[in-house]
């Protein structure tokens with residue numbers, strides 16, 4: 001059966017953990033779906049892991065639509081969520097218009113960064129019939145202002161802000177919320193406090209689910225310094241080795257060798 005935002009929300013009540021991963025194209029969305037991942041995110045991490053930008057702030061709506069269309073062609077059973085990119089949800093009007101563009105590209109829900117500060121936009125998106133996933137803690141779209149990716153919740157005002165932001169997203173009608181780089185005790189407190197699932201990344205083991213950037217899980221990007229994820233595969237090294245081996249197989253061939261026509 002097709003997984004909807006309501007299915008994901010209900011997983012918390014049933015005590016089912018949620019495994020979520022990112023995909024930016026058809027093959028990855030299809031492979032993740034075949035492996036039984038219930039939530040696939042076309043994340044704006046696209047900017048770094050596919051497009052070669054230093055952070056997510058240069059990702060455009062056109063980029064997100066293009067990659068959402070590619071992932072949607074896999075017709076996943078999983079819920080396909082797409083990120084609203086940097087500065088695409090400054091007002092309720094732009095949030096609705098851009099969320100609709102992502103839905104037209106094949107997304108089945110959208111995600112945006114922030115809590116109380118975007119509550120109006122979240123309410124507007126949900127009122128227009130689009131399921132919404134929140135994202136609080138470290139907000140990668142603010143990385144320039146913040147000067148890096150810093151853990152949130154260490155100080156009491158940060159803890160209070162995270163609790164208030166989580167409450168605001170629940171009140172606005174979000175079906176789940178990503179907690180990024182939140183101290184494990186605060187992530188646990190938020191998870192116990194709110195009725196919708198928390199999906200952690202670098203937020204400890206006590207969230208209702210976990211999300212990873214798939215190329216990080218597969219060890220495809222060894223040049224990034226990852227603190228919160230231990231790759232389960234060394235895909236980069238395996239790819240280099242296969243390519244070298246293939247290249248060598250050409251060099252070894254005797255140039256005078258006669259190859260039978262097929």
Ligand code: KIV
Pocket residue numbers: 022041042043044045046083135178201211212213
């Ligand atoms: O863009 C992304 O991949 C994300 C995840 C890190 C949650 O937002």
